[in-house]
Amino acid sequence: MASHDPYPRSVFVYELITGGGLYSVPGAPAPSGSLLKEGTAMLAAVVEDLAAIDGVSVTVLRDARLPPLSVASEKQITVEGPEGERTAFREAVQSTDATLVIAPEFDGLHLARTQWAEEDGASLISPDSAFVELASCKWKCFQHWRDASVPTIDTFRVVDRASWEHLLDVPVVTKPADGAGSEGVLSWNAGFELNGPLLSGETYLIQPKIFGDAISCAVLGNGPDLVLLPAAFQTLDKDLKYHGGCLPIPPELNMRAHRLAAQAIRSMPPFRGYVGLDMILGPCPEGKEDVVVELNPRLTSSYVGLRLLLKNNLAQAMFDVAAGRDFVPKVGCGKVDFEIL
Numbered sequence: 001m002a003s004h005d006p007y008p009r010s011v012f013v014y015e016l017i018t019g020g021g022l023y024s025v026p027g028a029p030a031p032s033g034s035l036l037k038e039g040t041a042m043l044a045a046v047v048e049d050l051a052a053i054d055g056v057s058v059t060v061l062r063d064a065r066l067p068p069l070s071v072a073s074e075k076q077i078t079v080e081g082p083e084g085e086r087t088a089f090r091e092a093v094q095s096t097d098a099t100l101v102i103a104p105e106f107d108g109l110h111l112a113r114t115q116w117a118e119e120d121g122a123s124l125i126s127p128d129s130a131f132v133e134l135a136s137c138k139w140k141c142f143q144h145w146r147d148a149s150v151p152t153i154d155t156f157r158v159v160d161r162a163s164w165e166h167l168l169d170v171p172v173v174t175k176p177a178d179g180a181g182s183e184g185v186l187s188w189n190a191g192f193e194l195n196g197p198l199l200s201g202e203t204y205l206i207q208p209k210i211f212g213d214a215i216s217c218a219v220l221g222n223g224p225d226l227v228l229l230p231a232a233f234q235t236l237d238k239d240l241k242y243h244g245g246c247l248p249i250p251p252e253l254n255m256r257a258h259r260l261a262a263q264a265i266r267s268m269p270p271f272r273g274y275v276g277l278d279m280i281l282g283p284c285p286e287g288k289e290d291v292v293v294e295l296n297p298r299l300t301s302s303y304v305g306l307r308l309l310l311k312n313n314l315a316q317a318m319f320d321v322a323a324g325r326d327f328v329p330k331v332g333c334g335k336v337d338f339e340i341l
Helices: 033-051 081-094 106-119 129-135 138-147 161-167 196-200 251-266 302-309 314-322
Strands: 010-015 057-063 075-079 098-102 172-176 186-188 204-208 213-223 225-228 232-236 242-247 271-281 291-296 336-339
Touching: 010 033, 010 081, 033 057, 033 098, 033 302, 033 314, 057 081, 075 081, 081 106, 098 106, 106 129, 129 138, 138 204, 138 291, 161 204, 213 251, 213 302, 213 314, 225 251, 225 314, 232 302, 242 302, 251 271, 251 291, 271 314, 302 314, 302 336
Parallel strands: 010 057, 010 098, 057 075
Antiparallel strands: 172 186, 172 204, 213 225, 213 232, 213 271, 232 242, 242 336, 271 291
C-alpha cells in the first residue's frame, strides 16, 4: 500500500446471513432469528466505522428476501440464489481494494467464502483459509490446544460414548463441532440425559459444564503482532444462549483473560484481522481454573460493545494493525452494556 494512501479506498464487507449465503444451504429458510440479529448488528457496526474513515467506501451484498439493509454502505448488491451470490461476491471482491469476511462456521460456510475471496484475488483483512480451517472446527481446535498445553475444556465426540462415560452423572454441554455462536448448544443436568439422534450425531461434541465468568476477548492480528482488546462479560441465559455483554471487566479479570487469550492465539497459525475468543474464568484468583472455550475466526458480536467503549475507530484499528502500524486501545467511557436485539 502506498505510503501516501494508508488505507484501502474501498472495502467489501461480506456478512453471510444478510448477504445471501443461506441460499447455498439446502432447505434453509430465509434469514431470521438470532443469526440474523447478530449478523445485522455486526454488519451495521463495522460498516459505519469503515464509512467514517475519510475517503473509504463500502460495498455489501443483500439477500433479496430481506428489505434494503440499514447500513452505511455506498453500494448494496442484491443476491438471488446461490449462483447469484457467487457472481456478486466475485464482482464485489474485484471492484474493491480489501475484503472482510464475516460468516458462521457451520456447513463449512466460513471456510468456503474465505477460499472464494482468495480465489478471486482479494486483499483480506480477515483471517485466511488456513487459520479459518483449524479454528472453525471445535474438535480440531480442542486437539490443537490440548497438544499445545493451552488450558481448555475436556472435549469428547458424542458418538464415542466410552470416552465420556465419566460424565454421566455431572452437568454437561453438547454442541456441534462446526457451530456458530450459541446455535445448537444444549445444556444438560447430567450426561445420562442424552438420548435419541444426538447420540449418533457424528459432528456433536460433549464437554463437562464449567462454572465461572463467561468472557469474550477480541484480538487484532498481523502475523506475529497481536493487540488484545478489552475483555467483556458475556450475557448468557440458562440455556447458554448469547444476548450481548458488558465491558470493561475488572482489571484483574482482564489481565487473566489477556494472558489466556495470548497463549491460545499464539499457538495458532499467524492471522490477519479480528478474531474473538470465548473463555471461562474460574473462581481461583490466580487463574488456575481458567479455560478457553472456543475461537471465532472472524468479527464477533463483541465488536458492537467494543466500538462504544473505545475512543478509537475500531475498523481503522484493524487497518492499522494489518499494516504494521502502532495501535493502542483507548477506553473512552466508564461502562458499556450492549444487547443483540
